[in-house]
Amino acid sequence: MLTTNPFDDDKLREECGIFGIWGAENAASFVALGLHALQHRGQEAAGITVFDGKHFHSHRAMGHVAGNFDRDDVMRKLPGRTAIGHVRYSTTGETALRNVQPLFADLAQGGFAVAHNGNLSNAMKLRRTLNRRGSIFQSTGDTEVIIHLVATSDRGNNLDKLTDALKQVEGAYSLVVLTDEGLVACRDPLGIRPLVMGKLGEATIFASETVALDVIGASYLRDVEPGELVLVNDTGIRSYRPFEKVAPRPCIFEHVYFSRPDSIAEGQSVYEVRKNIGAELAREAPVEADYVVPVPDSGVPAALGYSQASAIPFELGIIRSHYVGRTFIQPSQEVRHLGVKLKHNANSALVRGKRIVLVDDSIVRGTTSVKLVQMMRDAGAREVHMRIASPPTTHSCFYGVDTPERAKLLAAQMSVAAMADYINADSLAFISIEGLYRALGEERDNNQPQRCDACFTGNYPTSLTDLTEKEGAPSLSLVASR
């Protein structure tokens, strides 16, 4: 079967970025710019769908936004005042053109286009049911089940059909949906993935992160609320809350790694939070050293915070090449190792003879840490201490981040002491889950955590129907397995 299941996938990637705009001439150009600012969220493929008042037009392509949506011949074919777009890292369904979003279908009531950030944890089950009822899928991903549920809904208009569909899915979704009734933006009831709303003149904009508003000079209005559907069309902007209200569980990893540091996430500067995490880490896991060295780029703000709180000078002991993509997207373990070497190099003149604290945001497989600790030693560092600005990543994500299966997560296999040995560091420490919440200005409620932190705790905020069916085990075993 060509359909891939997220739990079979061995690659480590990020998530997706979405963007939608209503009411601007050449809407597609704004989407292209917005997607460019969201490129860090997905580098496999990109797509834009526009509605010109009569017809829908789409262009979807493998690769980056630049190189596809900076071409006149492509942009000329995307006319209209309303558009949505997507940058993709696959979580369900292979990296192939048929899975590139926005997905589009001509339904009985008209065209329907959707762009999705997140992952549905019961997509495989829904797909099997829909298949049995005669649905013919064009893609192998999770998102298309939403289209089939809309297509087969007996409700009246697109908004009601969409609501009906979303009540049947489980997991994480931030969506922008385009129909001839308007542009709809929505977040799942737990608000696991982000989605913000902005304004540029008369135009209304939705984007995964505020950096996508900045790039086009739009102002931030507010977050789309968990469980909210916002419909924008020529009659105005209307908000709907069709789901039973539950306590939100936004993804805590957005603050640690995924979002760009210049974004404002849930009202907080991502950069400031990362510095706070570094400062908490310095308090929780101090060490005597000569320099605090960040693992660029993502470790930089936390390292600054660590340095400021510990009064150990911040220095660039590792220089990163800007011409190498993320290590994430390399297909094999061998190439991934090579990727890390290509990407980072020691600043030997600085680190020789020094005691170094290396600060990174996370350890997933350990590939980066093993390489960089050795790189510091080869460059003559006297001691190498590793500090990580998140708790040990012990569990996989099923909500739109492509972490590897549990068995491949270093922290799922060994203790912190064993990990220190494995990466050959003089010491290794991770921030505690409580410290991470403190950096966000909160105290973790252990009975009802304020956020999704499942990759660190195993406390998944939804059922994981597909995983449970695959493993034949109740998902509660995961919840209790911390």
Ligand SMILES: O=P(O)(O)OC[C@H]1O[C@H](OP(=O)(O)OP(=O)(O)O)[C@H](O)[C@@H]1O
């Ligand atoms: O333990 P590992 O399996 O090596 O994964 C963890 C590393 O991967 C990410 O960095 P990456 O280099 O992919 O991207 P970045 O440039 O955004 O930091 C993350 O920031 C860690 O450095």
Ligand SMILES: NC(=O)CC[C@H](N)C(=O)O
């Ligand atoms: N990373 C994501 O948000 C991916 C969206 C969707 N699940 C896909 O695989 O295309």
Ligand code: SF4
């Ligand atoms: S499992 Fe981790 S990465 Fe996934 S949504 Fe929860 S906190 Fe975020």
Ligand SMILES: [Mg+2]
């Ligand atoms: Mg990194």
